[in-house]
Amino acid sequence: xxxxxxxxxxxxxxxxxxxxxxxxxxxxxxxxxxxxxxxxxxxxxxxxxxxxxxxxxxxxxxxxxxxxxxxxxxxxxxxxxxxxxxxxxxxxxxxxxxxxxxxxxx
Numbered sequence: 001x002x003x004x005x006x007x008x009x010x011x012x013x014x015x016x017x018x019x020x021x022x023x024x025x026x027x028x029x030x031x032x033x034x035x036x037x038x039x040x041x042x043x044x045x046x047x048x049x050x051x052x053x054x055x056x057x058x059x060x061x062x063x064x065x066x067x068x069x070x071x072x073x074x075x076x077x078x079x080x081x082x083x084x085x086x087x088x089x090x091x092x093x094x095x096x097x098x099x100x101x102x103x104x105x106x
Contacts, residue, residue, distance in 0.1 A: 034066060034073040051085065052092030053099070058085060 048061035057068035
């Protein structure tokens, strides 16, 4: 998985990604809490994990959800967004397992 400064948001999953995009726009005015290079390291070393195999601009790190922005990573702090991300992570995990079982290498 290659997470870098050129990461782009993925297609919407229900209301989760639009909500995350709104949070990103709001957070963009703040200073990023985690730099792009630090998060890349966290993902590479397994300290952070993406929401799903195809949604890599939202990650779970330090017991919180983090949102990608071109300037860095911002921690989600809206309770509704966090609840949506928790639910989406469960759905994505199930979908990722299903894809893995059906893939030729799975």
